[in-house]
Amino acid sequence: MEKYIINGGNKLYGGVKIQTAKNSVLPILAAAVLTDEKVRILNAPHITDVKNMVKILNCLGCKSVYEGDDIIIDSSSADCFEIPRALAHELRSSVFLLGPLTARFGKAKIAYPGGCDIGLRPVDLHLSGLKRLGVKIRENNGYIECECDKLVGNEIMLDCPSVGATENIMLAAVKAEGETVIKNAAREPEIEDLQKFLNCAGCKVRGAGSGTIVVEGVKKISGVTFQPMADRIEAGTFLIAAAMCGGEITALGASGENISSLLHKLRENGCKIYAKNDKIILKREGGLVSVKSIETQPYPGFPTDLQAQMTALCCICRGQSIVTENLFETRFKYAPELRKMGADITVVDRNAFVRGCEKFNGATIVACDLRGGAALVLAALAAEGKSEVLDISHIDRGYGMFEYKLRALGADIVRVAV
Ligand code: UD1
Numbered sequence: 001m002e003k004y005i006i007n008g009g010n011k012l013y014g015g016v017k018i019q020t021a022k023n024s025v026l027p028i029l030a031a032a033v034l035t036d037e038k039v040r041i042l043n044a045p046h047i048t049d050v051k052n053m054v055k056i057l058n059c060l061g062c063k064s065v066y067e068g069d070d071i072i073i074d075s076s077s078a079d080c081f082e083i084p085r086a087l088a089h090e091l092r093s094s095v096f097l098l099g100p101l102t103a104r105f106g107k108a109k110i111a112y113p114g115g116c117d118i119g120l121r122p123v124d125l126h127l128s129g130l131k132r133l134g135v136k137i138r139e140n141n142g143y144i145e146c147e148c149d150k151l152v153g154n155e156i157m158l159d160c161p162s163v164g165a166t167e168n169i170m171l172a173a174v175k176a177e178g179e180t181v182i183k184n185a186a187r188e189p190e191i192e193d194l195q196k197f198l199n200c201a202g203c204k205v206r207g208a209g210s211g212t213i214v215v216e217g218v219k220k221i222s223g224v225t226f227q228p229m230a231d232r233i234e235a236g237t238f239l240i241a242a243a244m245c246g247g248e249i250t251a252l253g254a255s256g257e258n259i260s261s262l263l264h265k266l267r268e269n270g271c272k273i274y275a276k277n278d279k280i281i282l283k284r285e286g287g288l289v290s291v292k293s294i295e296t297q298p299y300p301g302f303p304t305d306l307q308a309q310m311t312a313l314c315c316i317c318r319g320q321s322i323v324t325e326n327l328f329e330t331r332f333k334y335a336p337e338l339r340k341m342g343a344d345i346t347v348v349d350r351n352a353f354v355r356g357c358e359k360f361n362g363a364t365i366v367a368c369d370l371r372g373g374a375a376l377v378l379a380a381l382a383a384e385g386k387s388e389v390l391d392i393s394h395i396d397r398g399y400g401m402f403e404y405k406l407r408a409l410g411a412d413i414v415r416v417a418v
Contacts, residue, residue, distance in 0.1 A: 001391070001393070002416065003391075003416060004388070004389040004392055004413055004415055004416075005413070005414050006377065006388075006411070007413075008360070008381055008382055008384060008385060008386075009382075009383070010245065011247035011410060012242045013410055014249060014250070014408060014409050014410065015250040015252050016238050016250070016251055016405050016409060017252045018231055018235045019043075019047075019231050019234055019401075020043045020228050020231060021045075021193070021233075022233075022234075022398050023163070023188075024190040024194070025044055025045065025050055025053075026049060026050065026093040026096060027093070027096050027167040027171065028041060028194060028197050029053045029054065029064075029071070030096035030100050031171055031194065031197060032057065032064075032075055033062065033075050033078060033100040033104055034100050034174065034221045035221040035222060035223055035224075036078075037076070038223040039072070039073045039075075039201075039226070040223075041071045041072075041226060042070050043069045043070065044069060045400040046400035046401060047397055050071075052087070053091060053094070055087060056091070057073060057078075059080070059083065059084070060075075060080045060083070060101070061079040062074060062075045062077065062078045078104070081101045081104075081108050082109040082110070083097060083110045084111065085142065088111035088112065088113050091113065092164075093113070094111075095110060095164060095168065096168055096171065099126075099130060099168040099169065099171035099172030099173075100171045100172070101146075102135055102148060103172050103174070103175035103176075104175075106147065107147045107148075108146040109143055111142055111143050112143070123144070125159060126165045126168045127144065128156075129156045129158070129165055129169040130169065130172055132156045133169070133172055133176050134148050134150065134152045134154075135151070150176075151217070152177050152178060153176045153180040153217055154180060155183065156182050157183045158182065158184040158186075160298075161185060161186040161211070162186060166182060166186040166191055166213065167190075169182055170198070170205060170215055174204075174215055174217060175217055176215075178217060179214060179215065180214070180217070181212060185207070185208075185210075186298060186299065187298065188298070188299040189229060189255075189299065191209070194208070197224065197226050198221075202218060202221055203215070203218055203221060204217075204218055229255075229258075230253045230278070232254060232255070233371075235280060236303070236309070237309050238409075239251060239262070239273075239282045240306070240310060241309075241378045242271075242409075244288075244378050245382050245411075247283075248281065248283040249281070249282055249409055250279055250281045251282075252278070252279055254280050255275075256275025261300060261303070262303070265294060269290070270284065270286060270289045271283065271288075272284070287318055288313070288317040288356075289318055290318060290321045291314070293321065293322045293324065294310055294322075294323045295323075295324040295326060296324065296325050296327050297327075304331065305371050307331060308372045308375035309371065309378055311332075311334075311345070311352055311375065312334075312338060312375040312376070312382075314354040316357060316382060318356050322352070322353055322354070323351065323352040324350055324351050324352075331369075333372055334368060334372035334375050337363075337376055338365075338375075340363040340364075341361055341362070342359075342360055343379075344357055359384055362383045365388070366389075366391050367391045368391070370399075371398075373389070373392065373394040374398075374399060376389050377395065377406075380413075381411050
């Protein structure tokens with residue numbers, strides 16, 4: 001167990017190199033099972049979700065190793081189609097392997113996935129999509145079991161644009177006989193990145209980034225060296241940190257286009273933002289003005305993964321805000337922790353009603369999930385006095401070298417063993 005000790009109040013200045021996107025790397029790691037040639041993922045982020053996914057691949061018989069910052073996956077020796085309960089519980093993205101394992105072995109057996117406790121997080125759309133490709137599915141004793149003689153392309157209409165279901169279906173459809181059309185597909189940039197990866201490996205996928213994705217099945221998928229996109233959520237988190245603390249930072253390697261919904265809100269808050277050529281500069285000098293409402297939506301709407309950080313910012317703006325979480329049911333678990341720091345925040349169902357206060361006070365607070373944990377760190381950085389953030393293993397799932405990067409920007413933050 002480790003915690004952060006943070007002395008708040010420092011302004012943030014300088015450049016921060018944005019890591020490779022967690023939500024891009026995880027499905028790409030799952031895709032590596034589709035080929036028996038080597039896949040090299042360049043500059044993989046040093047986060048526990050990725051390390052756990054690598055563990056799962058090795059448990060399936062793949063040989064995955066780190067070489068510097070790159071991960072090399074050799075799936076030629078993969079000989080197992082079952083993911084044990086303990087590993088699946090560590091990581092929700094283990095479910096991405098249903099499609100690739102079924103495509104490769106004709107079967108897959110995966111315990112119900114774990115991950116951040118932010119709501120019900122069903123996998124019904126993953127399963128109904130795979131069924132449309134000819135997969136027989138049994139749910140038995142906490143396990144999902146898939147089986148098929150062959151995958152056959154089909155038209156699949158998603159009830160809602162689920163990121164994970166879209167990716168899982170793509171990862172099975174690339175090996176199906178004929179054409180698959182996914183309608184009401186998620187449009188997140190990470191899905192375009194997965195399409196890019198798959199096409200580099202010899203697949204035929206088009207339409208990612210729009211609501212309709214067309215996949216023509218292929219017989220052979222090749223090895224590939226690939227640089228996934230930058231992590232727009234990490235970039236957004238640093239920008240919100242600078243907005244809360246004041247100062248001027250540059251997020252290097254991040255595209256403003258992918259988080260334009262956030263940049264739009266931060267400008268309303270009174271920040272100056274300049275985004276061009278994979279570089280986003282944010283400057284905040286004066287006081288923060290509240291935005292009236294923020295509502296999470298599928299891309300290109302405001303990302304649910306930046307909701308907690310943005311709500312923390314609303315707490316220290318002049319005025320009132322309503323934050324509505326439309327994607328996950330229990331994503332305000334950090335609110336009582338912010339109240340310990342002086343925030344005036346009331347949660348009713350999917351809405352958080354925030355009355356801005358002058359500033360946070362330092363306190364001992366507990367991270368309950370990845371993004372909520374990051375929001376608490378930002379609050380502590382902006383607070384007057386000393387804070388301790390406990391249970392930071394949640395934060396390590398998605399932010400690599402977090403405290404190093406923050407210290408380089410001028411923050412006073414250290415990690416200590418409890
Ligand atoms: C992915 C991201 C996560 C992000 C989320 C929404 C990864 C590894 N994780 O998660 O960081 O917060 O997208 O942008 O990429 N749903 C169903 N049935 C299903 C699947 C989803 O009802 O079978 C619902 C969910 O309960 C939720 C909504 O669809 O309300 C969106 O979930 P989804 O897009 O699937 O999120 P994840 O893929 O789990």
